[in-house]
Amino acid sequence: MNFFRSKKLFIILIGFIVLVVLIGYSLNNRGHLNVGEKIVSDAVGWVQNVAQAPVTFVTDIASNISDFKTTYEENQVLREQLSQQKSVAYDLQNLEEENEELRSMIDMTETARDYEPIYATVIARSPEQWVNQVTINRGENDGVQENMVVRTAEGMIGKVLHTSGGTATVQLLTGFDEFNRVSATVLREDDSDIFGMIEGFDEETEMLLFRIIEESDTDIEEGDTVYSSELGGEFPAGITIGEVNEVVADQYGLTRIAMVEPAADLFDIRNVIVVNRSIDQPEDDVEEGDDES
Amino acid sequence: MTRRVIFPLILFVVMVLSGVALELLPQQLLMGTYMIVPHWLFIMLIYIAIFYDRNDTYYAVLYALIFGLLFDIVYTGILGVYMFSYALVIYIVRGLKKMLQGNFYVLLILSAFGIALADLSVYTVFTVIGLADMPIEVYLLNRLVPTILLNLLFLVLIYPLIIKPIRKWGRELT
Numbered sequence: 001m002n003f004f005r006s007k008k009l010f011i012i013l014i015g016f017i018v019l020v021v022l023i024g025y026s027l028n029n030r031g032h033l034n035v036g037e038k039i040v041s042d043a044v045g046w047v048q049n050v051a052q053a054p055v056t057f058v059t060d061i062a063s064n065i066s067d068f069k070t071t072y073e074e075n076q077v078l079r080e081q082l083s084q085q086k087s088v089a090y091d092l093q094n095l096e097e098e099n100e101e102l103r104s105m106i107d108m109t110e111t112a113r114d115y116e117p118i119y120a121t122v123i124a125r126s127p128e129q130w131v132n133q134v135t136i137n138r139g140e141n142d143g144v145q146e147n148m149v150v151r152t153a154e155g156m157i158g159k160v161l162h163t164s165g166g167t168a169t170v171q172l173l174t175g176f177d178e179f180n181r182v183s184a185t186v187l188r189e190d191d192s193d194i195f196g197m198i199e200g201f202d203e204e205t206e207m208l209l210f211r212i213i214e215e216s217d218t219d220i221e222e223g224d225t226v227y228s229s230e231l232g233g234e235f236p237a238g239i240t241i242g243e244v245n246e247v248v249a250d251q252y253g254l255t256r257i258a259m260v261e262p263a264a265d266l267f268d269i270r271n272v273i274v275v276n277r278s279i280d281q282p283e284d285d286v287e288e289g290d291d292e293s
Numbered sequence: 294m295t296r297r298v299i300f301p302l303i304l305f306v307v308m309v310l311s312g313v314a315l316e317l318l319p320q321q322l323l324m325g326t327y328m329i330v331p332h333w334l335f336i337m338l339i340y341i342a343i344f345y346d347r348n349d350t351y352y353a354v355l356y357a358l359i360f361g362l363l364f365d366i367v368y369t370g371i372l373g374v375y376m377f378s379y380a381l382v383i384y385i386v387r388g389l390k391k392m393l394q395g396n397f398y399v400l401l402i403l404s405a406f407g408i409a410l411a412d413l414s415v416y417t418v419f420t421v422i423g424l425a426d427m428p429i430e431v432y433l434l435n436r437l438v439p440t441i442l443l444n445l446l447f448l449v450l451i452y453p454l455i456i457k458p459i460r461k462w463g464r465e466l467t
Contacts (some may be wrong), residue, residue: 012381015377016377025372026373035368044309050314051309055313123312125313126368127331128330129328130369130424156380162372169370203427
């Protein structure tokens with residue numbers, strides 16, 4: 001009996017050691033799947049693709065019904081906005097043409113603003129909410145790679161954490177931390193743009209934390225829009241991240257942190273666009289910024 | 294023979310479905326202060342442990358290891374957390390079940406206890422490795438309690454569907 005008990009204890013201890021080894025292994029290789037994981041992700045992704053169809057059908061009906069209720073009011077507002085939009089669109093076209101002309105004059109064909117979109121659908125969301133991940137139905141075979149930005153029509157929602165053949169896992173902005181950062185910027189009239197990093201999410205207020213780099217710490221205000229910046233080296237510039245809601249000092253009082261309300265709805269995500277920056281990645285020289293690991 | 298296939302199949306489907314489960318829940322539940330984690334896989338494992346396993350078989354623990362690992366691969370990317378938590382708790386539940394009779398109330402109590410233990414164990418691991426930073430009292434109130442309640446609701450809902458076949462298969466096992 002005594003021997004039997006110690007055998008049980010032995011097994012549990014071995015299990016615990018295996019657990020620690022596995023966790024250590026997967027934390028080290030976060031972002032890269034091994035062959036086994038890829039096969040499992042692909043197989044499960046395939047089934048999720050099938051299972052997701054009826055679920056989308058039901059939820060679509062539900063959301064359609066609630067949409068109907070607000071259609072009339074929305075229509076009124078949109079019509080007003082549309083009339084203003086026309087003049088803006090005209091201006092935009094003028095500016096774009098001018099921009100292109102000027103650019104061709106100085107032989108600059110690509111900018112960090114251009115990107116190639118890959119359209120995808122969310123097929124699953126991690127049911128346990130410690131890691132904020134969703135799975136999308138496009139993978140390596142479609143050209144999705146690690147660290148690409150994922151956005152919806154409203155704005156950025158996250159970045160690709162790892163990929164398998166037919167699926168990819170997206171780390172949502174809500175799950176960002178010191179190891180998953182996005183460089184961001186607030187545009188200013190003259191050359192005094194504000195730079196910083198999105199490096200976390202505050203669960204209580206549901207705001208993103210935008211740490212402002214000291215040098216550019218000028219005059220951030222409520223209501224400023226925060227965009228992604230090309231300085232991170234991996235993301236295209238100009239993707240909306242959110243709107244500044246409040247500016248506070250960080251816990252050590254050294255830098256300031258802006259609380260940013262995400263532009264995209266991070267809880268109800270269906271169709272996403274994976275953004276592939278068309279300009280080549282900078283080589284490992286001067287431009288090496290913060291490399292998202 | 295069919296038994297050998299049908300449990301892995303059911304467990305696999307349940308695991309896949311829990312990935313789309315959050316889309317079915319109303320948005321207010323997701324956005325609000327309360328967080329709900331569907332532990333459907335775990336509930337199926339509890340059914341297997343209580344109504345299917347005999348005293349000398351370890352199917353539930355074995356399935357917990359396999360599908361816990363799959364869950365880790367698909368949903369968290371951190372291997373071993375769910376595998377270890379589920380297997381350990383199912384093992385404990387299996388031990389407790391030997392002392393009690395396998396009926397509905399025992400199922401309810403053991404499940405509530407098991408879900409709490411499993412979720413706590415996952416919380417502990419994630420806190421230790423730094424993925425979760427939630428004060429314990431917030432966790433208990435906003436996450437653990439609603440999670441237990443909603444999972445028990447799921448358990449009660451599937452009870453009429455699942456109890457007869459699983460008892461039958463359990464008898465065939467002897």
